[in-house]
Amino acid sequence: MREEPGAAEATLDEETLRLLHKTVKKVGEDIEALRLNTSVSALMILTNRLADIPRVPLETAKTFALLLSPFAPHLAEELWERLGGTKSLAYEPWPTYDPALTVDDVVEMGVQVNGKLRSKVKLRRDATEADVRAAITNDPNVLAHTQGKTEKKFVYVPGRIINLVVG
Incomplete structure (x- = not known):
């Protein structure tokens, strides 16, 4: 230098x-x-x-x-x-x-489906649950594991992780 x-x-x-x-x-x-x-x-x-x-x-x-x-x-x-x-x-x-x-304004969060990491999305740190749902709705990796299944539980910890339980 x-x-x-x-x-x-x-x-x-x-x-x-x-x-x-x-x-x-x-x-x-x-x-x-x-x-x-x-x-x-x-x-x-x-x-x-x-x-x-x-x-x-x-x-x-x-x-x-x-x-x-x-x-x-x-x-x-x-x-x-x-x-x-x-x-x-x-x-x-x-x-x-x-x-x-x-502190980052935008964070990358893991998206889990039935406890397994299936995708990652970048969202604002203060994203609402509606924002999160909108972001993962069209994610092909998430869709591959949720298509045709019913959502049993949705867990969102802001700035950390998104978890879907489907069956």
Whole structure:
């Protein structure tokens, strides 16, 4: 992550900005809970996303270096210095995140038919039961397992799962 001319003016798209804030939250929480493998995984996901954009903003690169420092301190210090850091990362505050950016408006939910996952649908987090029914009504994977059967029970846990019991 070399600082290039114009890197300070570069901006992140909405999806990448949300991923950055989610990563800051996850790494911070995971370090406190000693879930180090999942922290590294979150950093790898962020790295892959940042590799896809033409210019990484300077502040984003600095945030990444701070997040990396507990896992690869020497490498993070080198990155920090190349990004214009004047003092050691050890004296820098941990990055903060915006809680509003860590919550997705649209979530992917599993659709179960008789307890087995048959499909997945993307819906707004606050979707009503009517919205959910409308979304799964024409799903071919759901139809294949419900066609010609009567619905005995419909369970919808908002933002989590949809379950149909048919017979």
